[in-house]
Amino acid sequence: MTHQALIKHINQFLFQPMRAEEEKAVADRFIRKAYRKRQYVLQAGDLSSRNTFVVEGCFRVFVADPNGKEHNLQFAVENGWIVDMGSLYKEEPSEMNIEALEDSTVLQIERKGLYELYDGFPVFNRYFRILAENAYIASQKRLIRSLGFTAEARYLDFIARYPHLLNRISDAKIASFLGMTPEFLSKLRRNFNK
Amino acid sequence: MTHQALIKHINQFLFQPMRAEEEKAVADRFIRKAYRKRQYVLQAGDLSSRNTFVVEGCFRVFVADPNGKEHNLQFAVENGWIVDMGSLYKEEPSEMNIEALEDSTVLQIERKGLYELYDGFPVFNRYFRILAENAYIASQKRLIRSLGFTAEARYLDFIARYPHLLNRISDAKIASFLGMTPEFLSKLRRNFNK
DNA sequence: AAATAACCTTAACCCAGGTTAAGATCCTGC
């Protein structure tokens, strides 16, 4: 069945299987959708009205700063979620862009459907609580590294933490994620080889 | 009653009043505690076993980077929460320090009590979901500013966003929160006066 | 298989913000 990956992911985070009616509530509200490489899931300025679970493929979330320079905030692969949570919940225009980096398949739920899950089935408040807590913990760790680590330390940390992304995502995009230019990343790598 | 501020805060985020038994569950598990100015709620390396709600006073959350330099991650005043969520939930030694900046009063709950709330009363999964989502949204906004904004833009943004903190927290601590040195903040402020 | 676009590297030069140090002002506890 088409929603298996998501249901499995939810069960893992809950440490117990959902009941049949809860599984059905998921299956009724999440819609499968395909994106081609370079296609946008969300553009800055638009309203984000959906939450998106990655079944297969790879995405990046990025913002443009006041000079128009891009900064990658997050990459998501299989079993990850991509959303501008601020835009989704506060119903404000998105600051973020979300772009497919590969041909990809996702499951999407509308804001309305998400609220139906929260109101009808307590289990989803628990699941998304845990998810938001993990996202917050990860975001704080990133902030700590961006405040106190040198460019070199951030790069080494990235290699150790996300080895599976190294061959899947271009260096320029990783450099942007790490808060440095591709030129500087190239200089760093050259120094390691000596 | 001593838990009123917290109960009111929860009700606000739920958009509806809790039932009596839920209020009681809160009152039974949160313990009032006082901290003196400069006293630590949590030290890096210790295990964080509690979540803390600020009834009155002011705190900072900070980390030390590899060179021993401090970085303020968050300030919390009345109705704010302070916690190293990573340490609390993953039961790992804390990276963070939490220090009272004024004589303060808080309400604290032990990890065990918190899990009892989650398991016994769905409403708390909803409340803490919303809280975690808001924290994540705020943390992402901070990251965006730290990646793409100049020191001056970050300072102006801070003034606009947290005017009430300006007279309550020292410039050096604000500078650290904004990712710059107090000397540089001083230089910025001098330029504005011309 | 050529054309085009995306990607990576190198190198010279540059700058926002850090560092160091010294003096001035404001607490705060005893």
Place this chain on the structure above:
DNA sequence: GCAGGATCTTAACCTGGGTTAAGGTTATTT
């Protein structure tokens, strides 16, 4: 009420990482 600590400012000098520009390599697309 004053001594020792925080706190804020100024100024000279320094550096990690950015900018610009050019050439080389590797994927896509047709």
